[in-house]
Amino acid sequence: MITPDFPAIRMRRMRRDPFSRALMRENTVTVDDLIYPVFVVEGANRREAVTTMPGVDRISIDNLLKVAEECVKLGIPVLSLFPNIDPSLKTNDGVEATNPEGLIPRAVRELKKNFPELGIMTDVALDPYTSHGQDGTVDEKGSILNDETTEMLVRQALCQAEAGVDVVGPSDMMDGRIGVMRKALEDKGLIHTRIMAYSAKYASAFYGPFRDAVGSAAALGKADKFTYQMDPANTNEALREVALDLAEGADMVMVKPGMPYLDIVRRVKDEFKVPTYAYQVSGEYAMLKAAALNGWLDHDKVMMESMMAFKRAGADGVLTYFALDIARKLKGLA
Ligand SMILES: NCC(=O)CCC(=O)O
Numbered sequence: 365m366i367t368p369d370f371p372a373i374r375m376r377r378m379r380r381d382p383f384s385r386a387l388m389r390e391n392t393v394t395v396d397d398l399i400y401p402v403f404v405v406e407g408a409n410r411r412e413a414v415t416t417m418p419g420v421d422r423i424s425i426d427n428l429l430k431v432a433e434e435c436v437k438l439g440i441p442v443l444s445l446f447p448n449i450d451p452s453l454k455t456n457d458g459v460e461a462t463n464p465e466g467l468i469p470r471a472v473r474e475l476k477k478n479f480p481e482l483g484i485m486t487d488v489a490l491d492p493y494t495s496h497g498q499d500g501t502v503d504e505k506g507s508i509l510n511d512e513t514t515e516m517l518v519r520q521a522l523c524q525a526e527a528g529v530d531v532v533g534p535s536d537m538m539d540g541r542i543g544v545m546r547k548a549l550e551d552k553g554l555i556h557t558r559i560m561a562y563s564a565k566y567a568s569a570f571y572g573p574f575r576d577a578v579g580s581a582a583a584l585g586k587a588d589k590f591t592y593q594m595d596p597a598n599t600n601e602a603l604r605e606v607a608l609d610l611a612e613g614a615d616m617v618m619v620k621p622g623m624p625y626l627d628i629v630r631r632v633k634d635e636f637k638v639p640t641y642a643y644q645v646s647g648e649y650a651m652l653k654a655a656a657l658n659g660w661l662d663h664d665k666v667m668m669e670s671m672m673a674f675k676r677a678g679a680d681g682v683l684t685y686f687a688l689d690i691a692r693k694l695k696g697l698a
């Protein structure tokens with residue numbers, strides 16, 4: 365069928381050449397969009413592969429400093445730290461998370477001493493520290509206690525902030541934790557610590573490989589996190605969660621997982637117009653890597669296209685295990 369506008373309007377005209385494609389391009393991916401999550405372990409010169417995340421290692425603090433140096437060289441603005449804690453330190457309440465001499469506070473101090481200009485973010489959550497792999501204290505009946513957990517999270521956030529971290533990222537989904545955390549930080553004079561709230565974190569099966577990486581998979585077993593993380597069926601609920609975290613004092617909000625939840629990213633950005641981030645989680649990384657390793661997908665092309673999809677959905681930045689690969693690609697080094 366011939367439409368009245370054709371051939372006056374030919375959409376293919378602007379797509380014909382690289383120059384006109386560049387002129388009409390609506391979104392771009394830059395190194396400023398990247399937050400690089402890394403897994404930290406105790407010890408010296410340790411580097412252990414996470415088998416379910418090809419290309420990702422758990423590294424000791426000395427090796428972490430080398431990674432940080434590369435991030436600075438490449439211009440990656442922020443590193444985000446996740447610990448793999450020795451099982452002997454894990455308890456029901458996860459109190460090791462509040463130890464100022466623990467793995468993460470030490471890593472933060474070393475990083476800030478050596479690379480003061482590199483942004484450092486920490487995970488505020490108890491699951492790497494609990495004997496049961498849940499993100500909170502569990503009572504006799506198996507319930508995750510909200511207010512007791514929040515108290516511990518506040519102590520964890522203060523401990524990280526006192527070690528000098530720039531951004532705390534509460535990823536636990538307890539109610540009311542942003543408000544008490546913000547107040548506690550202010551009361552201690554820690555007025556510059558930014559809070560990136562994992563506001564809309566879904567109870568997703570895409571976190572599987574991450575739980576191997578931090579060593580919480582075995583402890584968690586067949587248990588799930590549906591009493592605190594969001595139901596993947598819901599959208600409006602995510603907007604309420606974001607509204608609450610902003611009202612309580614979050615500087616930035618996050619949607620997690622990423623690619624299967626781009627509709628949520630777009631709605632959050634449209635509704636609130638605040639700094640909005642997405643987490644391309646371990647399972648998303650694993651599926652792209654696995655397909656690329658099999659020769660079924662072009663690694664770099666799907667990596668860059670997935671980043672562009674986040675930008676198009678309205679994300680201001682993305683936590684991604686591809687961050688180094690993306691930065692090297694953008695700098696023409698890979
Ligand atoms: N609190 C951080 C995570 O749960 C990360 C999940 C993932 O990468 O799968």
Ligand SMILES: [Mg+2]
Pocket residue numbers: 537538539540563605608609
């Ligand atoms: Mg909430």
